[in-house]
Amino acid sequence: MRCRSCNIDLGEEYVRCPLCGEKASPDEPVLSGLRTAEYPDIKYRKNPKSAFLIYVIIYAILCSAAIVADLIINRRVSDSLWAVFLLPCVWAILFRPLFIHKLYIGSYIMQDAIYISVFMLWCAKSYMRDFSYAIYSGVPMICTISAVLIFVGIFLFPEKRVTALSYFIALFVIGLITLIISLACGYNCVLPAACTVSSNLFITVLAMLEPNEVRGELIARFRA
Amino acid sequence: MEITEEKTSAQNGVENDYVLPRRFPLDNAATIYPAARTNTYACTYRICFIMKEDVDPDILRQAAKDIIPRFPTFFAQLRAGLFWYYFEQTSDNDIVVEEPYYPCYRLKLLDSDKPAFRIIYYKRRLGVEVFHALGDGSSSINMLKTLVARYLTLKGENIPDDGSFPSLDDKPTEDEHADMFQRVYEKRLGKPEKETSSYQYKAKTIPNYFQAVHGIVPVSDIKAVSKPMGITLTEFLVANLLYAIYLNDPENRKEIKVSVPINLRPIFGVESLRNFSLFTNVGFVPKDGETTFDDIVASIKGKIKENAQRENMKKAVSRNVGSARNPLLRFTPNVIKRPLLKACYHLAGQSKFMCSLTNLGICEMPQEMLDHIDRMEVLLGGAPKETLACAVTCLNDMLNISFTGTTKEVSIQKNFFRLLSSNGIRVRVESSNKESWEDK
Ligand SMILES: [Zn+2]
Numbered sequence: 001m002r003c004r005s006c007n008i009d010l011g012e013e014y015v016r017c018p019l020c021g022e023k024a025s026p027d028e029p030v031l032s033g034l035r036t037a038e039y040p041d042i043k044y045r046k047n048p049k050s051a052f053l054i055y056v057i058i059y060a061i062l063c064s065a066a067i068v069a070d071l072i073i074n075r076r077v078s079d080s081l082w083a084v085f086l087l088p089c090v091w092a093i094l095f096r097p098l099f100i101h102k103l104y105i106g107s108y109i110m111q112d113a114i115y116i117s118v119f120m121l122w123c124a125k126s127y128m129r130d131f132s133y134a135i136y137s138g139v140p141m142i143c144t145i146s147a148v149l150i151f152v153g154i155f156l157f158p159e160k161r162v163t164a165l166s167y168f169i170a171l172f173v174i175g176l177i178t179l180i181i182s183l184a185c186g187y188n189c190v191l192p193a194a195c196t197v198s199s200n201l202f203i204t205v206l207a208m209l210e211p212n213e214v215r216g217e218l219i220a221r222f223r224a
Numbered sequence: 225m226e227i228t229e230e231k232t233s234a235q236n237g238v239e240n241d242y243v244l245p246r247r248f249p250l251d252n253a254a255t256i257y258p259a260a261r262t263n264t265y266a267c268t269y270r271i272c273f274i275m276k277e278d279v280d281p282d283i284l285r286q287a288a289k290d291i292i293p294r295f296p297t298f299f300a301q302l303r304a305g306l307f308w309y310y311f312e313q314t315s316d317n318d319i320v321v322e323e324p325y326y327p328c329y330r331l332k333l334l335d336s337d338k339p340a341f342r343i344i345y346y347k348r349r350l351g352v353e354v355f356h357a358l359g360d361g362s363s364s365i366n367m368l369k370t371l372v373a374r375y376l377t378l379k380g381e382n383i384p385d386d387g388s389f390p391s392l393d394d395k396p397t398e399d400e401h402a403d404m405f406q407r408v409y410e411k412r413l414g415k416p417e418k419e420t421s422s423y424q425y426k427a428k429t430i431p432n433y434f435q436a437v438h439g440i441v442p443v444s445d446i447k448a449v450s451k452p453m454g455i456t457l458t459e460f461l462v463a464n465l466l467y468a469i470y471l472n473d474p475e476n477r478k479e480i481k482v483s484v485p486i487n488l489r490p491i492f493g494v495e496s497l498r499n500f501s502l503f504t505n506v507g508f509v510p511k512d513g514e515t516t517f518d519d520i521v522a523s524i525k526g527k528i529k530e531n532a533q534r535e536n537m538k539k540a541v542s543r544n545v546g547s548a549r550n551p552l553l554r555f556t557p558n559v560i561k562r563p564l565l566k567a568c569y570h571l572a573g574q575s576k577f578m579c580s581l582t583n584l585g586i587c588e589m590p591q592e593m594l595d596h597i598d599r600m601e602v603l604l605g606g607a608p609k610e611t612l613a614c615a616v617t618c619l620n621d622m623l624n625i626s627f628t629g630t631t632k633e634v635s636i637q638k639n640f641f642r643l644l645s646s647n648g649i650r651v652r653v654e655s656s657n658k659e660s661w662e663d664k
Contacts, residue, residue: 006638007645008439009652015663018437018655019638030650034440035598037274038347039656042326042434159315213246220247224307224554 002027011036059087081126089119105157106150110167113146117174136187140178140195147171147199154206162213165206166221172199242398244296247303247312252405252545253499254357256573258302258309259565261333268328269615270603271364272344272351273372276596279345280379285320287375288343292317294392295367297401297498298358299339304558311358314339322346326434327628327656328605331355343371348598350375356499361584361602361615362487363497366390369589376596388588390497400497408492408538409545416539421575422481422507425469427611427633436603436656437637439625443618445649455525458484458583461616461625462506462528463520465581468639470510470520481507483577486532487585488541502540504531505577517643574609579636583616594620603628612636632657 001010001024003017009029010017013036017024063084070080120138124131147168154161175195182189207214250258257267292299300311316337323346331340333355340355341364350372354364369389377383385391390400443457450460462482469480483503489496508515508523530536547553553561587600601624602615612629627637634655645651 003653006642006653007651008641009650011652011654013661016660017653018657018660019634019641019653021660024660029652031440031442031652034652035348036654037349037438037598037601039327039349039436039658040323040346041658042656216245216247220249220303220310220312221305222307223249223305223310 001025002029009034013038055091062087085119085122089115106153106160106164106167109146109149109153110170113142113171116142132185132187135178135192136182136189137191140175140191143171143174143178144191144195144198147195147202151202151205154209161206161210162217165203165214165217168199168203168206172196172203175199241395242401244313244396244401247310248297248300248401249308249310249403250357251403251498251500252541252548253360253501255308255548256565256569257355257357258333259562260569266330266333266605267356268331268353268605269356269361269364270328270344270351270353270601270605271361271368272349272601272603273368273619274598274601275348275350276598278347279350281320281322281345283378284343284345284350284375285318287371287378288320289317290374290378291367291371291392294370294390294394294396295497296396298341298354298367300358301336301338301340302333302355302357304334307554307556307558307561309357309558311340319343320345323349326432327436327603328353328434349601351601356605359497360485360487360499360501361582362489362501363499365584365587366497369587369593372597373589373593376593381592381596383592384590386590388590396497400495402496403498404488404492404494404496404500405541405545407494408488408541410538410542411546413539413542415543416536419505419576420479422505422578423469423473423476423478424575425472425578425611425636427629427631429611429630430632431630433630433632434605434656435629435632435634436601437627437634438601438654439623439627439637439641439644440599440652440654441623441625441644441649443621443623446623446644449647449649453521455521456528457623458581458616459521459524459528461583461614462581463517463524464643465579465614465636465640466508466520466524467517468636468643469578470515471639472636474510474514477510477512479507479509481505481577483580484528485580485582486528486537488537491532491534491537502537502544503577503580504528506531507577570609579610579612579614580604581614581616584618586618599624601626 001012001014003010003020003022004025005020005022006017009031010024014024066080067077070077117139120134121131124134150164150167154164175192179189179192179196182192261267296313299314299317301314303310303312314337317339319338320343323344333340340358342353344351344353352364352368366389370392373383373389374392446457446460450457462484465482466480483505485501485503488500488502506524506527508520582604584602599622600617600619602617603626604613604615611631612627615626617624641651641653
């Protein structure tokens with residue numbers, strides 16, 4: 001086949017010229033012996049739309065319903081505001097794992113720890129006037145629990161062991177910050193200290209289990 | 225970003241053998257690619273051979289397994305560090321797939337245990353699609369040649385080792401896997417000249433769409449035209465492309481520039497299996513009244529060679545490495561650095577050219593391999609906002625000129641190939657878009 005307008009050869013399969021759209025002429029190609037290298041049919045893929053917006057809309061509807069019901073029944077909104085914050089936590093802890101595929105359990109625990117910590121900070125600010133309660137008890141407690149869970153995880157999933165290192169470091173930093181604030185403000189330091197010490201201990205254990213891997217991971221992650 | 229001394233215990237050999245660290249930093253040219261990638265686009269290019277027979281996927285899988293130890297930097301996935309991205313060698317190296325969706329389909333990065341490249345096959349086509357940070361075209365061609373040689377050997381062919389590609393009998397060397405930009409770097413070299421921005425081609429792009437238009441042209445036909453003009457084959461193709469762009473929008477008076485990658489390996493006399501190339505932009509300013517092909521030839525003649533001189537390239541490398549060594553940039557966390565680099569890339573890099581034209585040159589291999597290969601194609605994923613890119617390769621005295629882009633528009637390609645055929649050059653055109661196979 002040939003396109004007479006473009007003066008070019010086309011493969012046997014062509015009905016039209018891919019450049020100008022003219023009908024292909026059944027002339028003998030000038031370059032002989034070439035075969036078309038076929039492509040598969042192009043499967044056009046739209047960008048996978050994030051379900052995030054749908055979740056946000058459902059969440060907004062549920063929140064509005066709770067606030068309206070609260071207003072009508074109790075003539076105040078404080079209880080429903082609880083629901084507004086509780087819903088994402090329930091979703092994060094109970095339902096999110098159902099949608100997560102092939103994600104390392106540690107990152108799931110870590111993300112939940114962050115959700116819950118933010119929730120606790122909000123509760124403390126709203127109901128106890130300041131963040132202190134969350135800083136010296138809630139946040140370090142949840143971080144300690146997470147560190148323990150991830151530590152158990154490194155024995156259950158030894159192939160993903162080194163991934164836990166960055167989580168322990170993050171938990172150690174959070175623990176250290178809460179410890180410094182607690183010391184400075186004269187709060188109870190037991191839980192912040194527990195968080196700092198436990199995550200530090202787990203880093204040490206991990207470094208003993210996989211010395212080369214931990215060293216390599218540290219160098220690679222923090223190389224400037 | 226120095227190479228670490230961390231060694232894996234898994235790879236043990238003779239004491240003097242080079243062992244690539246399990247985690248290793250990106251080379252200097254690669255640092256831009258993780259930043260420039262977008263949701264639909266991952267800085268990927270494809271290099272493939274069209275075999276004479278349909279590809280056997282089982283043998284290909286075995287061949288892919290066999291080459292892993294020889295190309296450790298390729299079998300690696302991108303990871304995010306606090307300050308820079310880095311590569312980690314992967315555990316799941318089952319990457320042979322039947323051609324998915326469309327060419328250069330987005331590779332999974334970061335959250336994956338598979339390498340940042342894939343081996344594709346479809347009927348007679350056998351190739352690799354590579355995330356550009358892993359290596360440039362020259363290094364990927366070397367890997368592909370070794371893969372195909374192994375594939376043919378497993379099929380019972382006798383492929384001699386003539387030194388035209390890395391042999392599986394040899395061990396990986398430090399020089400092959402080192403960041404060569406760091407070795408070339410020299411402090412306090414003069415800065416390269418500032419560049420003007422280029423005319424940009426505006427065409428409707430379709431996200432997740434990718435079209436390739438191939439032109440198959442005998443080298444002798446082009447040389448017969450370019451030689452009397454006193455220009456090289458690459459210069460002829462660049463001039464032809466610039467003219468095709470000009471004809472598409474003759475009203476434009478802004479400088480039209482094409483980016484031409486320069487392989488630094490022959491310039492600095494090194495072998496590298498990672499990125500070791502740089503770009504230079506050449507172009508012309510359309511004048512009032514008609515600009516002719518000869519005008520364009522006059523304005524670009526000798527320019528590529530001049531820009532590619534060792535001293536100029538050294539300056540450009542030293543500027544790039546120097547800015548990456550700037551403490552302010554080094555200690556900026558990755559989350560901030562990424563959008564910064566992305567913005568810099570669009571402003572300082574991408575706006576300086578309209579389209580890139582890569583000439584990977586003649587692909588050499590033993591005759592025993594050539595007997596099984598029809599031709600070779602290179603498809604550039606292009607830069608994120610680049611609507612058109614062009615790559616040229618040469619095998620068996622046939623040039624394969626492949627235009628790729630995320631638009632259905634083919635007017636520049638049409639001009640380009642019509643210009644060639646009007647010069648008496650024989651051209652055969654094929655497209656990945658099969659719409660022209662059926663009656664409307
Ligand atoms: Zn035509």
